[in-house]
Ligand code: ADP
Ligand code: ASP
């Protein structure tokens with residue numbers, strides 16, 4: 001069997017944990033399997049490297065804290081992003097080499113592969129590169145020579161041979177991409193929780209582990225910021241049918257299997273709830289109500305690479321309308337700057353640009369929503385019973401998201417979690 005295991009940052013956070021990963025790797029080899037390992041940087045290392053790069057652009061003596069995406073707007077350029085990728089890719093190189101050595105120290109055979117040795121080819125979009133193809137000939141050769149192949153996650157190379165990275169949390173994407181390309185029998189994501197829970201167990205301590213979750217639900221959950229898997233990795237897994245098993249790196253018990261939807265899954269209306277604190281709200285008041293206005297607004301934001309999530313346009317009144325939308329909180333200053341400098345078709349301007357970083361998005365997700373009515377009403381009733389005001393709403397076939405004040409985010413999450421009964425009974429039973 002070909003096993004692919006990905007160890008996340010907390011699982012390789014220090015030398016003791018790296019030694020423990022090495023022992024676990026040898027356990028797989030002892031069972032007669034071939035093993036490819038993808039590693040993340042040691043916990044906190046990527047943030048530290050980004051903070052160093054950010055601090056360079058600040059006044060001397062200050063230390064900029066890394067938050068959200070890579071860099072603050074003023075410092076951003078393709079040439080600087082190239083250097084940033086050179087820098088942050090070192091984090092994974094360190095843990096790959098250390099894990100390979102730990103495997104050798106424990107009596108096994110291993111080799112680490114990084115950057116140009118990996119065969120992970122990408123486009124040239126530094127800091128958020130997309131995979132173009134994977135050449136796994138070198139990995140195969142090393143496996144056939146009886147070695148555990150420890151690959152640095154998160155990184156690839158472009159056509160020019162320059163190092164690129166796949167975006168935050170990108171080691172998950174590396175893992176699924178190699179598993180798909182090499183047709184691994186299993187892709188295990190080993191992390192600091194023992195599976196996917198009904199919600200973030202760090203926020204709701206009585207959240208419960210789910211045995212099986214569909215690709216679609218996991219995709220929504222990942223897109224809502226539930227770090228446990230990055231959304232591109234789920235997209236890839238769904239596209240290529242990669243069997244993903246999220247489980248603890250600390251013990252051998254079964255975790256959560258991410259699988260194609262099963263008929264019984266529709267019996268559970270809401271399977272997971274999520275809280276995304278990284279959104280901010282922008283309101284443009286009295287925007288001229290003429291064709292092409294919102295198109296121009298969102299085109300400008302899109303061209304600046306600012307991803308807009310929820311959008312509400314109010315009914316027009318006396319030739320004007322209010323437009324409200326959300327953007328990632330880290331992009332708020334840039335969005336504001338752009339909107340202030342922009343003129344709308346016909347030369348009009350909004351009366352005011354109001355921004356509010358103090359919001360969050362709470363969502364309920366479940367494939368069962370397709371076949372059950374009244375979920376939106378129940379969501380609103382649960383929040384109303386807690387006295388929580390809803391500022392915006394958006395829905396998809398299997399998700400309802402509401403924007404509420406950041407102050408009430410955790411309360412809303414807990415109320416919805418328990419209100420939909422996720423604290424009771426098996427979160428989702430194993431298939432009989
Ligand atoms: P790694 O370093 O292994 O990549 P991450 O920190 O990226 O790990 O992801 C694991 C974290 O995801 C957990 O510690 C947990 O707090 C968080 N998380 C958020 N939502 C969920 C959820 N629904 N189920 C499990 N973990 C979740
Ligand atoms: N080290 C990278 C990050 O922190 C990639 C990963 O951990 O998946 O985003």
Ligand code: MG
Nearest residue numbers: 008169227228
């Ligand atoms: Mg992660």
